[in-house]
Amino acid sequence: MKKDLLGIDDLTRDEIYLVLDTAEAMREIGQRPIKKVPTLRGKTIVNLFYEPSTRTRTSFEIAEKRLSADTLNIAVATSSVLKGETLADTAMNIEAMAPDMIVLRHASSGAGHLLSRICRSRIINAGDGMHEHPTQALLDAFTIREHKKRIDGLKVTIVGDLMHSRVLRSNVLLLTKLGADVWVSGPPTLVPTGIERLGVRVSPAIDEAVTGADVIMMLRIQQERMHGAFIPSLREYFNIFGMTKARVARAKPEVIIMHPGPMNRGVEIASDVADGPYSVILEQVANGVAVRMAVLYLLAGGADAD
Amino acid sequence: MSKWILRGGRVVDPANGRDGTFDVLIDGGRIACVGRDLPIDGDIKVVDVPSGLVVCPGLIDMHVHLREPGHEHKETVATGCAAAVAGGFTAVACMPNTNPVNDNAGVTGYILTRAAEANLARVYPIGAVSRGQQGEQLADIGELKAAGCVAITDDGHPVATAMLMRRALEYSTLFNMPVIEHCEEQTLKADGVAHEGFHASALGLRGIPGEAESIMALRDIALAELTRGVLHIAHMSARQTLDAVRYGKSRGARVTCEVTPHHFILTDEMLGAPVAYDTNVKMNPPLREAADRDAMLAGIADGSVDAVATDHAPHHADEKHVEFDRAPFGITGLETAVSLCLDRLVHAGVVPLSRLVELLSVNPARILNVPGGSLAEGAPADLTILAPEMRVTISAAAMRSRSRNTPFDGWKLRGGVAATIVGGCAVYVNEQVSLQL
Amino acid sequence: MDADRIGRTLARIAHEILERNRGVEDLALVGIRTRGVPLARRLARAIREIQRRDPSTKLGVDPGSSAVDIPTGALDITLYRDDLMRTAVGAQPVIRRTEIPFSIDDKRILLVDDVLYTGRTIRAALDALIEFGRPKAIQLIVLVDRGHRELPIKADYVGKNLPTSVSQSVQVHLMEVDGRDEVEILES
Numbered sequence: 001m002k003k004d005l006l007g008i009d010d011l012t013r014d015e016i017y018l019v020l021d022t023a024e025a026m027r028e029i030g031q032r033p034i035k036k037v038p039t040l041r042g043k044t045i046v047n048l049f050y051e052p053s054t055r056t057r058t059s060f061e062i063a064e065k066r067l068s069a070d071t072l073n074i075a076v077a078t079s080s081v082l083k084g085e086t087l088a089d090t091a092m093n094i095e096a097m098a099p100d101m102i103v104l105r106h107a108s109s110g111a112g113h114l115l116s117r118i119c120r121s122r123i124i125n126a127g128d129g130m131h132e133h134p135t136q137a138l139l140d141a142f143t144i145r146e147h148k149k150r151i152d153g154l155k156v157t158i159v160g161d162l163m164h165s166r167v168l169r170s171n172v173l174l175l176t177k178l179g180a181d182v183w184v185s186g187p188p189t190l191v192p193t194g195i196e197r198l199g200v201r202v203s204p205a206i207d208e209a210v211t212g213a214d215v216i217m218m219l220r221i222q223q224e225r226m227h228g229a230f231i232p233s234l235r236e237y238f239n240i241f242g243m244t245k246a247r248v249a250r251a252k253p254e255v256i257i258m259h260p261g262p263m264n265r266g267v268e269i270a271s272d273v274a275d276g277p278y279s280v281i282l283e284q285v286a287n288g289v290a291v292r293m294a295v296l297y298l299l300a301g302g303a304d305a306d
Numbered sequence: 307m308s309k310w311i312l313r314g315g316r317v318v319d320p321a322n323g324r325d326g327t328f329d330v331l332i333d334g335g336r337i338a339c340v341g342r343d344l345p346i347d348g349d350i351k352v353v354d355v356p357s358g359l360v361v362c363p364g365l366i367d368m369h370v371h372l373r374e375p376g377h378e379h380k381e382t383v384a385t386g387c388a389a390a391v392a393g394g395f396t397a398v399a400c401m402p403n404t405n406p407v408n409d410n411a412g413v414t415g416y417i418l419t420r421a422a423e424a425n426l427a428r429v430y431p432i433g434a435v436s437r438g439q440q441g442e443q444l445a446d447i448g449e450l451k452a453a454g455c456v457a458i459t460d461d462g463h464p465v466a467t468a469m470l471m472r473r474a475l476e477y478s479t480l481f482n483m484p485v486i487e488h489c490e491e492q493t494l495k496a497d498g499v500a501h502e503g504f505h506a507s508a509l510g511l512r513g514i515p516g517e518a519e520s521i522m523a524l525r526d527i528a529l530a531e532l533t534r535g536v537l538h539i540a541h542m543s544a545r546q547t548l549d550a551v552r553y554g555k556s557r558g559a560r561v562t563c564e565v566t567p568h569h570f571i572l573t574d575e576m577l578g579a580p581v582a583y584d585t586n587v588k589m590n591p592p593l594r595e596a597a598d599r600d601a602m603l604a605g606i607a608d609g610s611v612d613a614v615a616t617d618h619a620p621h622h623a624d625e626k627h628v629e630f631d632r633a634p635f636g637i638t639g640l641e642t643a644v645s646l647c648l649d650r651l652v653h654a655g656v657v658p659l660s661r662l663v664e665l666l667s668v669n670p671a672r673i674l675n676v677p678g679g680s681l682a683e684g685a686p687a688d689l690t691i692l693a694p695e696m697r698v699t700i701s702a703a704a705m706r707s708r709s710r711n712t713p714f715d716g717w718k719l720r721g722g723v724a725a726t727i728v729g730g731c732a733v734y735v736n737e738q739v740s741l742q743l
Numbered sequence: 744m745d746a747d748r749i750g751r752t753l754a755r756i757a758h759e760i761l762e763r764n765r766g767v768e769d770l771a772l773v774g775i776r777t778r779g780v781p782l783a784r785r786l787a788r789a790i791r792e793i794q795r796r797d798p799s800t801k802l803g804v805d806p807g808s809s810a811v812d813i814p815t816g817a818l819d820i821t822l823y824r825d826d827l828m829r830t831a832v833g834a835q836p837v838i839r840r841t842e843i844p845f846s847i848d849d850k851r852i853l854l855v856d857d858v859l860y861t862g863r864t865i866r867a868a869l870d871a872l873i874e875f876g877r878p879k880a881i882q883l884i885v886l887v888d889r890g891h892r893e894l895p896i897k898a899d900y901v902g903k904n905l906p907t908s909v910s911q912s913v914q915v916h917l918m919e920v921d922g923r924d925e926v927e928i929l930e931s
Contacts, residue, residue: 001834018837025819025838034874037822067822088627108629109510110583129631131510166510193513194504294838301827301835 001298004123006112007132008173015298016174020142022294023287029066030289040069040300044099047073048090049126050106055261055285056126056136060103063292072099087111091118101299104128109166122299130164136260137170139291141178143284144215147256152179157209157251159241160219160268161230163190167260168219172198185209186219186241189230206241213251217258218243218268234267243269248278256280308730309333311344315355315691318362320660321668321680330361332687335730340681353742358695359724362663363679364396364688366670367640369461369486369540369564369615372398372429375416376405381620381708383420383429386640389618389707390427391734393640394723396688397428398618399674402439403462409434409445411453418454426733427726428688430456430676435474435485441466444473451481456674459486461540464522471526475535482675484536484562489522489547490591499631501574501592509577511630514592516544523547527554530561538673539563541617543591545601552610562612562673567646568593568637568713570602570614576713585626585633586713589619606665607656613673614665616643620709641705642714644690645698648721652694659694687730693739696722744903746924749886752902753782756884757789759900764851767794769879771850772815775868776839778857780817781919782886786855787813816843818854823867841871848876857915859885862896887926889913 002010011019029037045064049057057073064071074094085093087106091114094102101122104112109129116123127133145151156175162168162184175182176199183201184191196202203209210216221237231237248255257269257279265271274281310332317328317340329344330337346352355361367390373381381389383400390398400417402408408417414431421429433450437443439460447458458478464487465471474485495518500506502513523539527550530537539551542563554561568589573596576587587593605611619636626633647666651657657665667690671679678688702715725741726734732743744752764770767790774783790813819839821827827835854868865883872881886902891909907913907928916925 022838025840028841029822032875036874038870039822039827086624086628106629108631110630113583114627114629129510130512169508169510192507193502194507197504198508297822297838298835 001301004112004116004125005134005295005299006116006123006125008134008137008170008177010134013177016138016141016178019138019291019294019298020145022298023138023142023290026293026297027287027290029293036066036068038068039297040064040067043069043101043300044097045069045071045101045103045296046094046099046121047071047103047126048094048105049074050076050104050111051127052076053105053127056105059285059288060126060292062289063296066289067293067296069296087114088118091115095119095121101296124295124299127166129166130169131166132170132173133166133260134170135288135292135295136167137174138295139284139288140171140217140258140260141174142287142291143258143280144256146283146287147280148214151175153181154214155181155183155212156215156217157183157185157213158217158219159185159206159209159243161190161221162186162195162219163192163230164222165219171217172200176200183209183213187231187237206247207250210247211250213255215256215258216243216248216251220260220262221264221268223264223267234264238267242267243273245270245272245276248273248276254278258284261285308335309338309349310351310353310730311346312361312689313352313354315359315361317681318360318660318663319681320664321363322682324681325660330681330689332730335687337681337683337685337687339683355691356740358693359739359741360659360692360694362690362692363667363681363685364726364728365394365644365666365690366397366399366674366676366678367395367616367618367643368399368613368670368674369566370398370400370618370640371403371620371636372400372417373620374404374420375413379622379708380625383417384424384426385706385708386618386620387421387424387426387429389638389640389705391726391728392706392723393642394644394690394692394726395427395640396690396726396728397430397676397678398640399430399432399456399670401459401461402432402434407434407439408432408455409437409439409450411449414450414453414455427728430454430674432457432459432461432486434458435460435465436470439463441470444470444477447477447481447483451483455483456676457484457486457538459488459540461486461488464488464490464492468525468529472529472533475529475533475537479533479535484538484673486538486540487522487526488540489519489526489542491518491521494518494521499588499592500577501594503574503595505574505577509583511577516546516594516598519544519591520546520550523550527551527559527561530554530559531557534560537561541566541569541591541615542602542611543569543594543598545598548601548605548610555610562669563610564613564615565602565606565611566615566617566639567643567650568639570599570606571646571650572713573599583630584713585628585630586637586711588630588633588635589617589637590635603656606651611665613669614643614647615670616640618707620707621711622709623711626711636711638705638707638709638712641707642700642712644692644723645700645719645721646714648692648694649719653720687727689727691724691727691741692721693724693736694721696720696724696736696738698722744926749902749924749926752886753785754789756900756902757786757793760786760853760884761790761793763899767811767813769849769851770813770853771845771847772813772853772855773818773843773872774815775854775856775864776817776819778915778917778920779855781917782857782884783815783817783853783855786853786884787815814845816845817841818843818868818871820864820867820871823871825863825867843875846876847872847878849879852878852881853884854881855884857886857917858913859883859888859896859898859901860891860913862892862894865896866894886915887913
């Protein structure tokens with residue numbers, strides 16, 4: 001493994017499988033009466049969150065605590081960014097306290113790359129701007145593999161705000177690396193230029209995109225980002241791209257529906273789909289802890305000389 | 307030494323149709339004579355030009371940001387001029403987006419005073435089109451002209467409205483000054499930070515399409531036609547803009563354009579590698595894709611492009627040491643341009659040396675209506691001595707500019723500057739060459 | 744040791760287990776990954792076989808019932824190792840699943856490993872086990888004890904004491920993992 005996990009590109013195909021296999025073992029720890037192993041005892045992990053994120057931060061924190069690491073949360077509201085300190089200065093200050101890992105969530109794409117150039121600590125990207133969210137893609141892959149026993153050859157359809165989604169980018173990189181047939185669909189105003197060069201099929205016709213799908217992954221429509229007139233209204237978005245039972249019926253009968261959360265019911269996904277039998281949305285959350293434990297464990301060991 | 311002779315160098319002086327071995331006699335800071343085997347009186351100092359070096363009219367960088375007044379932590383007139391002469395430029399034209407903005411004779415005079423103190427390169431201030439570059443009311447352009455400005459621009463931003471641009475193009479004809487335009491349709495640019503394309507998409511960076519530039523160029527070219535005003539398009543980057551310029555020229559519009567070395571060499575691939583999110587590849591206009599880069603080279607080769615300028619935009623290291631989307635746009639260029647041009651244009655076979663001299667000297671002088679660009683008798687003795695075969699390794703740390711923000715650090719190039727002569731005085735001599743200046 | 748010898752050794756240990764515990768009540772086997780796991784399964788089979796042949800060994804169990812299967816689990820101790828992350832570079836050891844599909848509370852746990860050496864693996868295994876509950880007792884079974892203990896740990900059942908030097912290594916091969924049964928000493 002490389003020193004840091006900044007994006008899926010940092011992982012080879014074999015390393016992705018290693019993470020998924022390790023996560024299988026880690027999941028068992030969560031089922032024990034004492035959900036804790038001493039593996040990262042004495043390691044200090046800083047969760048540096050420049051964006052509010054209850055879900056991802058909590059998931060990392062539980063993973064860290066189950067591995068017995070000492071964790072420290074630095075959230076934007078209490079941090080020195082408000083005092084005008086740069087990310088580089090904040091990083092150097094944290095680095096001076098010699099943590100072993102920094103889990104970074106930041107609104108700027110590439111913030112982890114900047115940190116990586118400054119810090120000796122290992123950096124785990126917990127979401128950088130519109131760029132990547134690698135642990136989300138890993139837990140998604142873990143969830144898919146659990147249900148489908150494979151990823152190679154599956155038709156995975158990702159629907160929603162493709163442009164602003166770091167979940168999309170990480171998932172596309174990971175799923176294509178593992179041989180899935182990835183389709184993406186969304187309003188043309190929210191399709192990033194040149195995305196097809198990542199090896200995906202772009203189809204604005206959602207009914208075509210979901211037909212025969214093994215997996216449907218819905219992306220969040222970030223209402224705060226919709227001021228740029230990307231879509232006329234949330235109501236119209238739901239009518240055209242919302243995941244309804246009728247649309248799900250076009251997919252394979254055993255299709256699974258995924259969503260990285262937090263969901264907007266009635267915007268990108270109908271409630272009866274979100275709560276339906278094919279929905280694995282809560283499993284994704286549960287699997288997130290095991291996958292993050294695996295990533296923390298594997299990165300803690302040391303980087304291959306590179 | 308008021309009277310001296312540069313003997314036996316290859317002289318490339320396209321304005322006078324010269325390309326061959328000549329002697330250049332300099333007297334009182336002016337070109338006295340250019341000819342073969344000029345007679346040597348007793349009191350003339352003789353400087354022999356080693357073979358392989360090229361004597362040409364002084365290079366003029368028509369687009370630099372000297373940052374003074376107001377941003378002296380990035381650059382000053384003195385450090386900018388030191389960088390200019392080290393880069394082979396005998397003159398630079400500096401943009402008005404200082405603080406305060408160069409929209410009045412006071413600021414123009416201040417810049418010229420600082421330039422005189424530095425006493426290195428000639429400095430030609432460019433005034434603002436609009437007061438405070440606010441895009442509302444024309445600056446006192448006559449006053450700026452009288453104080454020494456050679457052109458007007460709202461660079462950093464486009465001229466805000468079509469009406470203001472129309473007025474600027476009309477009014478500036480009174481003073482024979484071009485309007486230099488930073489072409490950018492701002493609603494289309496929005497909060498973009500990189501060229502809109504695959505690389506920006508993959509890295510999650512907000513894009514700026516080439517059309518943000520070409521749409522504004524088309525507006526301005528139409529207005530130049532309407533007004534018969536003189537328009538110069540700065541730092542052209544998009545192939546669509548080049549098409550617009552060709553279209554304007556074909557219709558007889560008075561339009562010229564410049565391209566920077568980074569736009570004819572680099573592409574948006576640099577966003578991801580070798581260093582991902584390197585803020586030293588963030589500039590405006592952004593590095594575009596290979597088709598645009600190739601179009602710029604084609605435009606240079608076929609004559610559609612009039613000038614090469616650097617858009618030298620120094621920024622302090624601290625300002626660049628931030629997240630990509632928060633970093634300021636711009637890179638330095640004065641000390642890399644000649645090596646880049648010789649290597650990537652001349653040695654690469656895009657243009658002959660004489661055409662490069664036109665791009666870097668003859669045409670900038672013509673567009674800005676300033677002296678230079680020619681070794682005619684009586685012209686100021688502003689000369690650049692090029693060393694086209696010199697092996698150069700770009701070193702940001704060794705630069706004279708106060709800032710180090712260049713993506714070319716460590717590049718190995720063929721071609722460099724041997725010496726820079728302004729008004730008959732050597733203001734820069736490269737230690738690597740044996741020139742007794 | 745060859746296959747036959749390994750088989751006989753395990754049979755003997757199975758007898759010892761039954762003798763010492765006077766039956767199978769509350770017993771459970773936990774093998775340490777990798778090779779402790781097949782050894783634990785073989786012991787479970789051996790014990791079952793003895794009970795089948797000699798019902799008197801079903802002490803503590805209703806004599807009329809059939810042979811009792813001893814619950815058997817697998818323990819991966821990687822996460823409890825004391826040598827993790829002691830070097831700055833190198834890949835982490837691969838982690839496999841721990842599967843203990845029964846409560847260990849108040850059980851007599853028979854912990855099984857192939858080779859007892861420094862004792863550090865057993866220390867890690869004890870730590871791991873105790874996090875699953877509170878067993879009544881833990882007994883240690885090893886196929887080979889090669890000496891050189893670094894911790895105060897002693898096996899309750901030893902297949903064979905094998906004096907070795909530190910420069911040697913003891914390799915246990917088992918059919919289930921390696922395709923053959925053999926114990927060999929390698930010079931490093």
